[in-house]
Amino acid sequence: MTEPYSWIDGEWISGNPPIIGPLTNAAWMATVVFDGARVFDGLAPDLDLHAERCIASAIALGLDPKISAKEIQRLAIDGLSHFTSDTAVYIRPMFYGDEGWLIPTTTKFCLTLFELPMSSAEQGLSVCRTTRVRPTPLSAPTDAKAACLYPNAHRMLREAQSRGFDAAVVGDANGNVAELTTSNIFIVKNDVVSTPITNGTFLNGITRQRTIKLLLDAGFKVEERTVTFSELDTADELFSTGNANKIQPITRYEDRSLQPGPVTQKAQALYRSYAEDHGKLASFC
DSSP states (O other), X not given: OOOXXXXXXXXXXXXXXOOOOXXXXXXXXXXXXXXXXXXXXXXXXXXXXXXXXXXXXXXXXXXXXXXXXXHHHHHHHHHGGGSOTTOOEEEEEEEEEOSOSSSOSOEEEEEEEEEOOOOOTTOOXXXXXXXXXXXXXXXXXXXXXXXXXXXXXXXXXHHHHHTTOSEEXXXXXXXXXXXXXXXXXXXXXXXXXXXXXXXXXXXXXXXXXXXXXXXXXXXXXXXXXXXXXXXXXXXXXXXXXXXXXXXXXXXXXXXXXXXXOHHHHHHHHHHHHHHHXXXXXXXXX
């Protein structure tokens, strides 16, 4: 496996270099935001949107990003020279609070690229319901892809994995379906595709948004609405969308077994076609 590379203070450094000390604001105040773009088969779909969202997350958390989305894209393309063209790479820009007592007074940037294989289109995901819920916008920075939100997801993952599942379906404070632990969820019933409407409790994923648009453009009926947990018991298909594995079928929910259905497979094919048409690395240079 290829070593990871990070762009720090103007140079590429291999391995896992130390960037945070005991007095760094991020180390004890959790002032960290990040994003994740994917490169697979020489394609980087929506790299620009991931770079833009990372900057928006930094601003939402009160950080002061000094680098543009275009520069993040340029650096990412440059960093890919350390990897072979057939390597699946995770691109992770990150901003973090450096100096400052409680509130960070300076912000640093780090861009890390590392090898991360993708699941096959056929590989299914097993999920169960978690007892925990997503925070509300009034209680946490849910408008940012902030690292401080992830320990809650880790608790959900441990709960799910202790029961033999890959991930968990998470509710919002009202008891409705919000998302999965680290990705968004879609249900299919009678050829109608539904996904929880964004209500501020979970991230409106870039792959989620892209999937909705692709399905709508292909003539599918797609609803963004309140989704109840009881609907998962009768859905014809379930699938997840996220940056790590893009569109992945859910083949087990609690004690239900499901097969990757035609709508899920069509969504995967549409996304692949979109990536091939719009994700070529040259388009981001």
